[in-house]
Amino acid sequence: MRFPPGKLEPELLAQLLAENVIEDERVVIRPAVGRDVCAIRMGETCLVAKTDPVTFATGRIGWYVVHVNANDIACVGARPKWFLLTALLPEGHTDEALVRGIWGDVRSALDAIGCALCGGHTEITVGLDRPILVGQMLGEVAADRLVDKAAMRPGDRVLLTKGVPVEATAIMALERGRELAANFPEETVRRAEAFLDDPGISVLPEALAACAAGEVHAMHDPTEGGVATGLWELAEAAGCGLHVDADRIPVLEPGGAFCRHFALDPLGTISSGTLLICAPPKDAEQIATAIQATGTQCADIGEVRPREEGTTMRRGGKSGPIPVFPQDEITKLFA
Numbered sequence: 001m002r003f004p005p006g007k008l009e010p011e012l013l014a015q016l017l018a019e020n021v022i023e024d025e026r027v028v029i030r031p032a033v034g035r036d037v038c039a040i041r042m043g044e045t046c047l048v049a050k051t052d053p054v055t056f057a058t059g060r061i062g063w064y065v066v067h068v069n070a071n072d073i074a075c076v077g078a079r080p081k082w083f084l085l086t087a088l089l090p091e092g093h094t095d096e097a098l099v100r101g102i103w104g105d106v107r108s109a110l111d112a113i114g115c116a117l118c119g120g121h122t123e124i125t126v127g128l129d130r131p132i133l134v135g136q137m138l139g140e141v142a143a144d145r146l147v148d149k150a151a152m153r154p155g156d157r158v159l160l161t162k163g164v165p166v167e168a169t170a171i172m173a174l175e176r177g178r179e180l181a182a183n184f185p186e187e188t189v190r191r192a193e194a195f196l197d198d199p200g201i202s203v204l205p206e207a208l209a210a211c212a213a214g215e216v217h218a219m220h221d222p223t224e225g226g227v228a229t230g231l232w233e234l235a236e237a238a239g240c241g242l243h244v245d246a247d248r249i250p251v252l253e254p255g256g257a258f259c260r261h262f263a264l265d266p267l268g269t270i271s272s273g274t275l276l277i278c279a280p281p282k283d284a285e286q287i288a289t290a291i292q293a294t295g296t297q298c299a300d301i302g303e304v305r306p307r308e309e310g311t312t313m314r315r316g317g318k319s320g321p322i323p324v325f326p327q328d329e330i331t332k333l334f335a
Contacts (some may be wrong), residue, residue: 005334006327007224009044010236029076029148030260034237036072036221039146046143048078050174053134056270056330059174060196062105065203068272069137071112071221075095075275076148078141080113080295085120085135090128102131113204114220147211147217149278156304157239157284159277161206161296162199163250164227165259165266166273167332170195172258174332188254199252199296201273206291206298210275213290214283220276225325226268227276228313232324235278235304235311244302244322246315264332268325278304 003009014033022030028046029039039046041058049071054064070080085106085234089098110117124131151266172182173192180189195201203221210216217237222230235242251259259266277298279287284300291298304311311322 001160004327004329009326010324013188018097028146032237033147034220034233034235037076039076039148041143044143046078046141046146048073048141049136049137050139051134052264053132055132056075056171056334059193060103060105060170061131063109063196064201064272065135066106066113066115067107068223070115071201071203071272071275073137073139073193074204075221076141077145077211077216077219078139080115080137080139080204081112082118082138083115083135084118085133087120087122087129088125088129088132088134089123091124093129094124098131099293102133104308113202114325123157126240144257145211147216147219148236149220151217151232152234152238152240152278152304153217153280154306155281156278157281158231158242158244158302158304159279159284159288160202160227160249161275161277161291161298161300162273162300163252163297164274165255165269165271166195166199166252167223167271168226168264168266168269169202169252169255169258170201171264171270171330172255172333176262180258180261184254184257192254193259195255195273203275205294206275206296209290209294210277210279210287213287214279216277216279216283216287217224219276222271222274222276224270224328226266226329228267228323229272229325230271230312231313232322234278238304239307240301241305241307241309241324242311243305243309244313246301246313248299248301249298250297259329262333264329265325271330308331
């Protein structure tokens with residue numbers, strides 16, 4: 001059986017990771033399903049490391065690759081500091097304009113978050129039809145301020161920032177703009193392209209605001225598989241259950257309309273730019289208020305439950321398991 005595009009099946013990934021042995025006790029966040037970074041204790045500081053590719057988008061790909069890596073660094077309460085980039089460029093389609101465009105986007109994104117480009121690798125690669133960028137990012141956080149999903153507890157409130165699907169809205173506009181322009185006003189398509197900046201795919205500001213406002217037990221940046229898969233990953237990483245009211249999740253326009261046009265489920269469509277936060281009830285309201293004070297909406301969408309209660313979602317008046325999308329809905333655009 002050949003696997004479809006998207007993430008590996010969680011069961012297979014869990015089996016592979018279970019074979020991995022780390023003897024160094026300084027590695028305090030270790031690889032597992034739903035854990036997107038590693039954290040290494042260095043005295044009173046933790047060094048946080050992350051790697052992530054960008055494969056779906058070509059427009060503004062340099063902007064994407066910086067922020068999708070920085071988001072996961074932010075999700076453990078750290079600040080991005082150093083970045084390395086591997087750029088695989090398509091044979092027969094690469095010219096100076098493409099290279100300079102990617103470079104400019106990477107530089108502007110790094111400048112926006114105060115992170116330094118420290119190295120990497122570039123090559124023109126046989127067999128590609130689009131650029132693929134792989135980022136590697138390092139960040140720092142005081143060891144006693146590290147946010148580890150293992151701290152999640154039943155009773156914690158689940159908060160969600162911005163809405164869905166931020167990243168997918170921009171991808172649809174940038175990749176299928178001509179088709180969308182034939183069905184929607186041009187101004188609507190242009191506004192969707194700008195979703196990279198407004199509401200933006202960076203979650204760094206709201207992550208820092210949350211950590212400053214109260215006790216945060218976990219944060220997660222849902223990417224491939226959308227917010228539904230992100231919720232399941234969050235529960236899996238913490239060994240907890242979740243109950244979520246999907247009708248409380250804001251669906252941003254025109255992203256919702258675009259998803260209906262392409263027959264995509266917005267809850268299973270790539271959602272960088274949305275941040276999931278788990279916090280004790282005593283702090284959840286003030287965290288939400290602090291995030292809203294930055295100009296970013298924040299909704300309370302559910303509760304952490306004991307593991308034996310499983311992961312459930314109420315949607316349209318019906319309850320069932322939280323759906324998992326191992327193949328992101330956005331891949332339908334590239335089939």
